Amino acid sequence: MSKSNNRRSSNWYGKMNKDGFIHRSWMKSQGLPDHVFDGRPIIGICNTWSELNPCNAGLRKLAEGVKRGVWEAGGVPLEFPVISLGETQMKPTAMLFRNLLSMDVEESIRAYGIDGVVLLGGCDKTTPGQLMGAASVDLPTIVVSSGPMLNGKYKGKDIGSGTDVWRFSEEVRAGDMTLKEFMAAETGMSRSSGVCMTMGTASTMASLVEGMGLSLPTNATLPAVDARRMTLAHLSGKRIVEMVEEDLNLSKVITKESFQNAITLNSAIGGSTNSVIHLLALAGRSEIELDLKDFEKAEDIPLLVNCMPSGKYLMEDFCYAGGIPAVMDQIKSFIKPANTVLNKDIAHYFNEAEILNEDVISTIDKPLKYSAGLKVLRGNLAPNGAIIKPAAATEDLLSHEGTAYVFEDIEDLKENIDRSDLPVTKDTILVLKGCGPKGYPGMPEVGNMPIPRVLVEQGVRDMIRISDARMSGTAFGTIVLHVAPESNVGGPISIVETGDRIRLDARNGLLELLVSESEINERLKSRKHRKENYTRGYAKLYIETVMQADKGADLDFLVGKDTRLPNRESH
Secondary structure: OOOOOOOOOHHHHOOOOHHHHHHHHHHHOOOOOHHHHOOOOEEEEEEOOOOOOHHHOOHHHHHHHHHHHHHHOOOEEEEEEOOOOOOOOOOOOHHHHHHHHHHHHHHHHHHOOOOEEEEEEOOOOHHHHHHHHHHOOOOOEEEEEOOEOOOEEEOOEEEOOOHHHHHHHHHHHHOOOOHHHHHHHHHHHOOOOOEOOOOOHHHHHHHHHHHOOOOOOOOOOOOOOOHHHHHHHHHHHHHHHHHHHOOOOHHHOOOHHHHHHHHHHHHHHOOOOHHHHHHHHHHHHOOOOOOHHHHHOOOOOOEOEOEOOOOOEOHHHHHHOOHHHHHHHHOHHHOOOOOOOOOOOHHHHOOOOOOOOOOOEOOOOOOOEOOOOOEEEEEOOEEEEEEEOHHHOOHHHOEEEEEEEEEOOHHHHHHHOOOOOOOOOOOOEEEEOOOOOOOOOOOOEOOOOOOOHHHHOOOOOOOOEEEOOEOOOOOOOOEEEOOOOOHHHOOHHHHOOOOOEEEEEHHHOEEEEOOOHHHHHHHHHOOOOOOOOOOOHHHHHHHHHEOOHHHOOOEHHHOOOOOOOOOOOOO
């Protein structure tokens, strides 16, 4: 045992007694020689690869690149699996299981004898879930993302995952696209492994991870199948060993300033509304004060990235145009000094970065949109806040007053949205209840409700929609989300009735139910309580302990961290 006996892993593999014998001997059954237990860093590779999660299908191969880098730097790589959350495959919603993944990651890191960890993720909830779990243990940590898939293709044109699904679906409902054409587009949309190639939640979170310095530069945008992503995996494996040697724990990288930089960057790239939920939850695990007021400070950041759903290009184009470094260079006056996994200031990530295509990435003096950051809304309909994404909304609808049409739950919406006699106009405001963290449960991506068929057939493609749900980062429209408190805990949204008047003034951050205070209080007193759908297992635990959207929808008992070593042996 010639190397450091002060490493965390020495509590497993450095003991010259029965306990050490057990830990080493069983590991040697995999062909590991004596000298790998001489005190060199043991690196855990936390892999969310799964064939049930096509976004992360390339991570099995990337793990081998990480291992090469770890071995090269003198460490020992040991790969372990955790639950994989396939956004497009899991019911009732992958968000229900984000916190479960975080528990899996946290307890796996804590229980095993590793000194540092590489997080292999990509699909929407895997990146924040892994980081939440890692933050609660606080070892040296670096992220390697799966990367976006190649651009979708249909009839010789680029199409974007998610964004064009919503658009094509409405065209079919309107009779402007045949079912045969719809199915043909399906075949051409997903052409490789990787996450959505639009600026959906997966690419947004990878971008913010890079902007926070939690990955190596260029991690966010390199296509999943690009050879340079394997190179990045190799270099990340090498770097994590160096981070262990430098004692560069995650808490020395994640700071209030890095969160502020992420919020700023999210505005500049037209990032997903889901980032709000994930950043709030990660901050809670990191024991850093962050709330919706911090997001309000970035409302005036301009939109620079011309990428779906807020633009017309895709992540592959964004990569070739200069990626995150080019954007951060443009907004550098807003970027705060912050440490990174390189143990250097974040400025090293974008020094001398260039925009290689100004149609894809605009300059700060000629942005696509001014003041494009997410808007926080408050008022008697959302006392604890709600979110809207102006960059993906219809400008004329951002200030609007209309009559509500209410769907009591998702089943009500699905049963009635296509009624030919639905009493709605383009000025109607659709309201959906029962889709918050507790209500669904899991706060699904159903906030971008379909436009009623009677209006679709008239050519309407956008209208105001309000809910306690989320929406996909790939979605678009004038959509108010994350209304807190949610309906299932008695938030004011629970007592909205069809025919009520609602006022949205996004520019001034207002969301008001135009009903008297006395009437609101009377309705709240007589509100019927909803029966919970789940009475056992993790879902029951989730419903009982999940916090509201404005707190990141984490489980209340998971907030914070526990960095103590396990002090009891298993035998």
